[in-house]
Amino acid sequence: MAGVGKYNAQEVENHWYDYWMNHGYFHSEIDERTPYTIVIPPPNVTGVLHMGHMLNNTLQDVLIRRARLKGFNACWVPGTDHASIATEAKVVAKLKSEGIEKSDLTREEFLEHAWEWTHKHGGIILEQLKKLGASCDWQRTKFTMDPDLSESVIQVFVDLYRKGLIYRGYRMVNWDPEAKTTLSDEEVIHQERQGHLYYINYAVADSKEKVLIATTRPETLLGDTAVCIHPEDPRYTHLKGKEVIVPICGRKVPIIEDTYVAMDFGTGCLKVTPAHDENDKVLGEKHQLEVIDIFNDDATLNEQGLHYKGQDRFAVRKAIVEELKTLGCLEKVETHTHKVGTSERTGAVIEPKLSDQWFLKMKDLAQPALDAVLNKEVMLVPEKFINTYRHWMEGVRDWNISRQLWWGHQIPAYYYGSGREDFVVAATLEEALELARKRSGNAELSHEDLTQDADALDTWFSSWLWPISVFDGIRNPDNPEINYYYPTNDLVTAPEILFFWVARMIIAGYEYRGARPFENVYLTGIVRDKQRRKMSKSLGNSPDPLDLIDKYGADGVRVGMLLSSPAGNDLMFDEDLCQQGSSFVNKIWNAYRLVSGWTISEEIPQSDSDRKAIEWYAQKFQSVLGEIEDHFSKYRISDALMATYKLVWDDFCSWFLEWVKPEYGKAISADTYAQVVALFEANLKILHPFVPFVSEEIWQKLSVRTKDQALIIAQWPEINAPDTDLIQAFEHTKEVVSGIRTLRKEKNISFKETIDLTVNDVANLGDYYQSAVAKFCNVAQVNYADVAPEGALSFRVRSNEYYVPVSGYVDVQQERKKLLEELAYTEGFLKSVRGKLSNARFVDNAPEAVVAAERQKETDALAKINTINSALESLG
């Protein structure tokens, strides 16, 4: 056997990826075919591939390759996201390590560093995706800060502003003191923390009385501007209208009354700090309280912090508690668990802060996007996410879209005066100037008089346009590409960004295209380790995907990822799965090695046995193909893979190839060979989405192909209804084979010893699969007999009795025992069936088919009892 050696994944994978790239198979242009489009969830431009990406992109590649084979014009648009806050944080850290502070730089200087960083690290992740086999249309690679995409973002901002949906407001926002920027509500993670509830006495002005207040944040008392009680709280009636003295700063503040206060929590008396708490702010507005901000942007205290000025909030908390103790104001301290908001990006504890920010009104925009999901115009897979989605959309709040960052799209608002409203919003400076002149009535205004808003837009304000902007559908809403590729078909992403991204894309889709951005959203789970911990860099429990690919091959890793990834459920990743994947690849490869080693002869006519094997496998293939289609239609990708896996491993390799395999040293009929190869090729087609490399390799080795005949662009097998009778008949044969194998094993009859087989009913085994029995079990002859031959081993398949007359192996006692056991079981079964059938309520209520099935069982059981009795008799 010449030539074909062990499989070398690395070599094969590099070779075929280059080949696919060089021949442009991944590239899509508009043509007469129906498009099938996926836009990649753009990873952070400077990110590196992690297991989540791996899962995500493997799924997308499976879908896109399958679509390509099914004759769609498959287009998978890759790209990256500028990831405003994440990237800026990395650049700031990098500069810091070089001794440069961001505050020392101008915006332009900083952006230069950021671009340099982006060019250096950007796109690494896309190169990594290529190792995985991702068949993205790389010519279409986009970046959210490409000039055209940036223009689209600005255009949308201006448009929404003019529609009155974007506004500037002085609001309580989530402040990340580490990144020194605001965050949207979605970027705040609430974590349960063990804290304390401090009970502090405030002195009542002009009296000896004290009032006890409970708080988790004693340091904010420096910003207190009132104390609030419930108007109907009998404990505090005498305090109405009085004032109290805030400890340490000695500020005299009013006691106000509001039903907002819960009488049953703490002491029923609340300190009000309008600058540092959302609810207090509401109270402050209602009661016209003074607002005293005590923090700097980095959450150290400002001059309002008195002698604590310049110190960090948490240090101050400790110090203030000590001071209160010294002053005798601290009554007691209780432990208290409560939820603390932290930054999704930096982990810093969020500080509620009042400031001027830009907001997008969401309520009206969200309505069509909510309807679309509820009426399944956009399908969420799995459907359980529909509820989550609805809940969020119904309660959606205005979106804070401004960030105090430099890396990103700068807000196109221009200030021309000192008033709060002295600004205009425009896509270009020229346009802004014109508008500013008009608004101010000052025709003398020049460029120098305009100052652009310093803030950048939230990253998601650009990615929510992604499915549209990658086809330039914002700037040129009528261009052929957007009309052809949009709406896209499937989106594959993580549920974590359902609100951040998916919901907002749907909103943008209806607002800017009047149509859904995609038909289906496949939400993957989180990749976890064996201990169910989320895989993360910080835990160090995440294998490097590229190491895995080195070790198991990309095909092996793809199979490993897909073997256990039901939509929306977490994936318990175990490296053994990749091992299983690579074993599968090896199995496919060895099937090829076998076939390639055969000597082909034109002289040999096709045997009856070969013909039957081919007939059977063709039908079996059809039957499994149908299952695979069904699984894909329900996005059950693991199941589709497992069906393919079993078809190839068990049916194709273990049954079919063993069946047609010529005896050692003999040649195979040329006709048979050609048909075996054709069936092998059909297998390769359905394998290709899962294991693109090994399938292409074998495909190209089975015969010489031109570039138009590559597997990647082959035609998916035609789907026909299988002949189920034929498949059933062979299932019966398999059981007979299995029965004989068991007998051989029990009686220790060597496979080399030829045996005969006697059947009591021709109908089921028939002569059709005699050849299979002969081939698999070394059976020389099959005979038919109505009654059991004397002194034979026996077994039963369904209602048939099979006998193997082998002298010297039959232990009469043991045979009898076995038969009696089987008889007892069958009689017991018959009894239970008859029990059901004699139950009038069952016969009356159960569907006809079910009753008929029971009657059939009864008949079968009776027949079986007869054959067993006959066998017992023959034993004597």
Next chain:
RNA sequence: GGGUCAUUAACUCAGUUGGUUCAGAGUGUUACCUUGACAGGGUAGAAGUCACUGGUUCGAAUCCAGUAUGACCCACCA
């Protein structure tokens, strides 16, 4: 505090509208086989009180109620 989902073999999961001999798969495991594709192989086997308790039904892993455990999402009680 509100909500969603899960709980089936040692592990990871199927089990479609309740109905084939009171549950299947892959992996793992056990025994045996294996110098002609593959030990990353083959054959055969063992392994489950379908979380628990009730209920509906002729019949429940499947439907209903409750309990327990776990996961996730949302939420401004100091």
